[in-house]
Structure formats: C-alpha cells, structure tokens
Amino acid sequence: MRSVAPPSRSSLLMAPALAWLAALMVVPCALVLALAFFRRGIYGGIEYTFTLENFGLVFDPLYVGIFLNSARIAGTATLIAVVIGYAAAYAISAAPRRWQPMFLFFAVLPFWSNYLIRTYAWIVLLNREGLITQLLRWFGYTGEPPSMLYTEGAVIAGLVYNYLPFVILACYAPLSRLNPELAEASRDLGASAATTFRRIILPLTAPGIAAGAVFVFVLSIGNFVTPALLGGGRFQMIGNLVYDQFLTANDWPFGAALAMALIAIMLLVLMAQALAANRASGRTTQAGGDTDG
Amino acid sequence: MSPSFARTFGMRTILVLVFAFLYIPIAVLVALSFNEGGLPTAWSGFSLKWYATLASNSAILSAALNTLIVALVSTAIATLLGTLLAIGIEMRRQYGKGLEALIFAPMIIPDIVLAIALLSFFSMLNLTMGLHTIILAHVVFNLAFVCSVVRARLKSFDWSIVEASADLGASALTTFRRVTLPVIAPAVIAGALLAFTLSVDEFIIAFFTAGAGRASTTLPMQIYAMIRFGITPEINALATIVMAVSITALTLSQRLNRGIIGQ
Numbered sequence: 059m060r061s062v063a064p065p066s067r068s069s070l071l072m073a074p075a076l077a078w079l080a081a082l083m084v085v086p087c088a089l090v091l092a093l094a095f096f097r098r099g100i101y102g103g104i105e106y107t108f109t110l111e112n113f114g115l116v117f118d119p120l121y122v123g124i125f126l127n128s129a130r131i132a133g134t135a136t137l138i139a140v141v142i143g144y145a146a147a148y149a150i151s152a153a154p155r156r157w158q159p160m161f162l163f164f165a166v167l168p169f170w171s172n173y174l175i176r177t178y179a180w181i182v183l184l185n186r187e188g189l190i191t192q193l194l195r196w197f198g199y200t201g202e203p204p205s206m207l208y209t210e211g212a213v214i215a216g217l218v219y220n221y222l223p224f225v226i227l228a229c230y231a232p233l234s235r236l237n238p239e240l241a242e243a244s245r246d247l248g249a250s251a252a253t254t255f256r257r258i259i260l261p262l263t264a265p266g267i268a269a270g271a272v273f274v275f276v277l278s279i280g281n282f283v284t285p286a287l288l289g290g291g292r293f294q295m296i297g298n299l300v301y302d303q304f305l306t307a308n309d310w311p312f313g314a315a316l317a318m319a320l321i322a323i324m325l326l327v328l329m330a331q332a333l334a335a336n337r338a339s340g341r342t343t344q345a346g347g348d349t350d351g
Numbered sequence: 352m353s354p355s356f357a358r359t360f361g362m363r364t365i366l367v368l369v370f371a372f373l374y375i376p377i378a379v380l381v382a383l384s385f386n387e388g389g390l391p392t393a394w395s396g397f398s399l400k401w402y403a404t405l406a407s408n409s410a411i412l413s414a415a416l417n418t419l420i421v422a423l424v425s426t427a428i429a430t431l432l433g434t435l436l437a438i439g440i441e442m443r444r445q446y447g448k449g450l451e452a453l454i455f456a457p458m459i460i461p462d463i464v465l466a467i468a469l470l471s472f473f474s475m476l477n478l479t480m481g482l483h484t485i486i487l488a489h490v491v492f493n494l495a496f497v498c499s500v501v502r503a504r505l506k507s508f509d510w511s512i513v514e515a516s517a518d519l520g521a522s523a524l525t526t527f528r529r530v531t532l533p534v535i536a537p538a539v540i541a542g543a544l545l546a547f548t549l550s551v552d553e554f555i556i557a558f559f560t561a562g563a564g565r566a567s568t569t570l571p572m573q574i575y576a577m578i579r580f581g582i583t584p585e586i587n588a589l590a591t592i593v594m595a596v597s598i599t600a601l602t603l604s605q606r607l608n609r610g611i612i613g614q
Contacts, residue, residue, distance in 0.1 A: 067523070071439030075432040075494050079453055082491050086468035087460075093471060142369060149365040152358075161366065163605075168373050170601040171594040172552045174571055178578050178590060179376035182383065185582060189379050219376065226369075280461035283554065287578060297463050304467050304559070314471070317464045324461070 093314035104310060112315035121299070125319070128295040131210060131285075132278035135217035139274045140267055142218070143225025147266075150226070151233040162230060169223035177287050180216050181207060184288075208290030216284040221274040228270035232263040265335055272331045276324050296320050377594070384591045389584035401588040410565075411589060414573035421482055421557070421569060422550040425489035430543040432490070433497025438531065440498075441505040457495040465491065466559035473560060480562025485569065488560045489550045496549060497542035500608065504538035537607045544604035548597045 094112050097105040115121065150161045168176065183189050186203040194204070206212055236259065244254040278284075282297030291298070296316060303313025384402075388395035405411055436454070440446055457465070469488050473480055508531075516526040532539075554571035561567040568576075570593065577586050 068439045068442040071435045071442070075436035075498070076453070078432060078490060078494065079457065082469065082472075082487055083457055083460075083465065084453070086472035087464070089471050089475065090464070090468045142372070145365050146369040149362040149369070152362045153366070164370065165373065167598060167602075168377060170548070171377070171597050172571065172574075172590070174552075174554055174574050174578065175380070175590040175594055176376070178574075178586065179380045181578065182380055182582055182587075183376050189375075219372070222369075222373065276459070277461075280463055282463055283575075297461070300463050300467060304470060310467075310471060313467060317467055320461060321464060324459075328459075 090314045090317055093311050094318050096311045098309045098311050112312045113319075115312055116315050116319050121316075124294050124299055125296060125323075128279050128297075129323075131213060131295060132217070132275050132281075135214045135221070135278050136271050136274040138214065139218045139222050139225045140229075140271050143222050143270055144229045144263075144267060146222075146226045147229035147233050150230055151236070158234070162227070165226045166223045169220075173220060174283065174287075176220055177216050177284055180212065180219065180288055184212055184215075207288065208292055210289070212288040213285050213295075216288040217274070217278045217281065220284070221277055224273050225270035228273065229263065229266040232266040233259075236262060261338075264338060268331050268334060272327055276327055279323065280320050380587055381591050381594075384584065384587035386584065401584040402592075404585055405588050405592075408585070410568075411570075411573060411585075414568045414570045417482060417567060418551055418570040421485050421489060422547050425486045425493055425550050426543055426547045428486070429490045429493030429497050429546050430539060433494040433542060433546075434501050434535070434539050436494065437498045437501035437505060438535075441502055441508070442510070454495055454498060457492040458499070462553075462555040466556045469556065470559045480560055481567040482561075484560045484562065485557045485567065488556050489553060492553075492556075493546035493550060497539075497546050500542035500545060501535055501538045503608075504535050508534060541604045541607040544600045544607070548600045548604070551593075551600075552597055 093104065095108055095110070097107050097109045097111065099105040116125075146165065150158055150165070153161060181188075184206040185191075186205065186207070188207075190206065191203040240258055240262075241254050244258050245251070249257065279295070280297050281295060282301050285291075285295045285298055286301075289295075296319075300313050300316045300320065303309045303316060307313075382394075385397050385399070386394055387398035387400065389401065440450070440454075465488070469484070473484050478484060512530055513526055516530045517523070521529070552571060554569075554575060557569045558572055558575070561569065561572065570589075574586065574589065574593070577583065577589075
C-alpha cells in the first residue's frame, strides 16, 4: 500500500527537476517550433515576420527527396537489424537457461561504448587498406581495393551495428517468456516447424519486433554522425540537413522547420506502433493469455 | 543427423556469427592501438607507444579534463534532481500522462533536435556558451535517466515504513536519511554511473552548445575532429581507453541494478 503523502511535499520534491526540464527542454523546443514560422534575415539572422515558407520549402522536391532517401536508408537498416537481431535473440533464448544472462550481457556490451568510436571502428574496417581489403588480398585478390567506405552500404552497416543490441534485447523479452508447450502443441497437432513459427511464435513475439524496429528506425532517420562519417557527407540524411542549416547555411528558421518535420515523422511512427500494439494486445490475450498459467 | 542436433548446430552458428559481427570491429581497433608500427596494414609488434603519445598531446588532455568537469558536475546535479523527482512521483497515488511524457521526452527526443533547440535558446538569451552551457544541457537527459532507474527501485518500496517512521516521531529528513535513502542507494549510484557515462560519451548536444573556440572542446568533440581527419594509431589508443572507461562504469551500474532485482 502506498501512503497518501501530502501533495505539497511531493510537488516540492518534483519542482526542481520539472523546472529544469521546463526551462531547458520545453521552452527551447517551443522556441524551435516558433522559429520555424519566421523568415530568414538577409544576413543570416532571423526576421520576425510570420511565414509558412519554411514548411513549404520542406515539401520542395529536393528536400522531399532527402526525406525519402533518409527513410529508405533507415528502413533498410531497420529491416536488416530486425532480421539479425531476432535470429540472435531466438538463438539466445534457445540456449541453456543459465547461459542466457551472459549471452545477453555480451550482446549489449558494445552498445555501452561510445557511439563515435563504434562508428570509427567501421572506418578502420572498411577503408581501402582496412581489414576487409587485407582479407581479400590474403585470399589472392590482386585488383584495386574495393571502395566500401563512403557508400550507402557503409552507412547502413554502421546503423545496423550501432542499434543491433537494442533489437536483440527487445526481441529476447517476449521470446524468453514464450511457453514452449504452445509450440509443442502446435507440432503435435501436425503443424510443420515453419508453420509453428509463422502462426504461433512470430505473432506472440511481434510486440518485441515492433519495439526494436521503431527504435532503430527513429534513431536512424534522425542520425547525422553515421552519414557524416561513413557516408563521407555524400549521403545526406535529414539530420545532416538540419546540421547544415544551423552551422553552415545559417538558415535557422528552415532548419527549425526540418527538425519539426523530423519530430512529426517520429511521432507518427510511435503512434502507429502504439495503435498496432493496442490492437494486437486484444488478440494475443485470446491466443496466449494462458501462457503463464 | 537428428533434427535436434541440426537445430542446436544452427543456433550455435547464429550466435557465433552475431558475436563475431559485434566484436570484430572493436577487437581490430583495440589490437591496432597496440601495434608498434601504427599501420593498419601490418602487425609489427606489441607496443604501448601510442598511449604514451596520447599522454603528451595537450589538446587531448585538455579535452579529457573538460569532459571530466562536464560529466562530474552534470551527474551531481542530475542525480540530486532525478532522485528527488523519482521520490516525488512515486509518492503520489496518481499522476497525469503529461507528466510521464515530460519525463520520458529527454530520452527519446533526437539529439540533433535538443541540440539545435538549446543552441537557439542560448543564443537568443545572448548567453556566452562554454562548459557551463554543456552542463546545463547534459542535466536535461541525465536527470531523466537517473529518475527512471530510481523509480524502478521505488516500485517495490513499502511506503508504510515511511509512515511508521513518521509515527514514531522521526522528522521527514531523518526518515529520508535512515529509511528511504538506504533502500534506494544502490539505484541512485547505478543511475549516477549511467549518467556519468552518458555525459562522457555525448557528442551532438555538446558540439552545439559548446560555443566557439577550443577552450570548451570535450573528448567526443576532439575524437570527432580527429576521425574526420583520418585513421591514426593515436585515435585507436584513445578509443580503447574511452571504451574501457564506459564499459567499466556501465558494468558496475548494471551490477548494482542486478543486485536490486535479485533482492
């Protein structure tokens, strides 16, 4: 039982942190939203006249192209990360119980090291004289070193590498809770292993897949470090575009509008996931409600 | 070959491949940092000389010091505010979804968005930017993480013992010090370690809120500048040290948290 504390004391405890968040997160974000409705000054400053031009510019084919490109790169990275991450989580959940925490720990460990360094590790691997070129030479390849760095593939590899541990964690949770008797029952009733997987295991673990996928997609689409380092600036994504508007092009109002568009995409993805989860929870309680019993 | 053998074999292959994918890039980096010749192409013997070069690189040393200042101060503030926030929330019987979203937001807002928001905000206030603005910014996400770690601990907290302590005549402060704090201490330390690591590793927000000039360059900013320049054995050595520090701090944090779950 929770005691009823005087609300005043609880508010007092929360006040400093909430004030901090209000002053240094809510107000600045509201400011960016407001900035998006102003005009860029002639010398790069801000002219305080209301305009919708910046949002119009977001829909310019040039920028729509960059949005689509970002979505495609983020989507591909998400798909690959989910396939690898699900397979890994499945293999971990199939391992002996006492080994599972250790496998999980080591799957997540790289995630705890610096993002820049993890990305840099791929520069070391993929550059013209990197490990992969060395391996090819070792196998007798004598031609020009393949150019792997500064390609779209390198950007996708970097994103998958950086966010894979989270997908493994997200998929492992429902897989480890899966009642093995369900799969057994399905097979006893004559279903093949593939059918059992598709009709029983996959639907019951879908929430984990969705959570992992949303995480990778949202973080990838707003990413600017990976495209800058592994794409060599040749593969612009929304994050790079926002960066440019603020630090090089000096068009803050347009940068603000781009940032708002990014937030809008993120919120849409999160809402879609929440909606799907809501709908699915109705179904899974029917299909798997007794799994714990 | 029985199907169960094939299955076990398949599962093992997946594990080996995934762990190879996760660890080979890091292992190559660490190995090269000890490579005497410094070339990524050939191994010429074990050496610590690149670590010695680091120790005499004044730009890196001052960046490391800046990072330490930012991480320590922002962690201290965030731990205090985040812990109080967690206690305040969990004390209440109910709270609105708005409050939940406000506390969750710093963890999911893309770094680039918070970065430009704070840059616009600070420059609108005509604030001179430097280490202090990075600290202000880092507290935002750090306090959210500390709060979520401490809240997880408080979920199983028996609030009636707080009431009992008050009934027995203890002041609110004594109750906090003698009853609440000992229970949540492992979570507070775990949250602080998490915040410290996040702050040490954070690049984008620091990059935007550091202001002009090299005086407030942090380690990740220094690493970013070096990486853009190319691969050097020095970065490999620096990267190895930074990785070792974050992994140690987070393993410790995880341990403390596991202790909580185990109880």
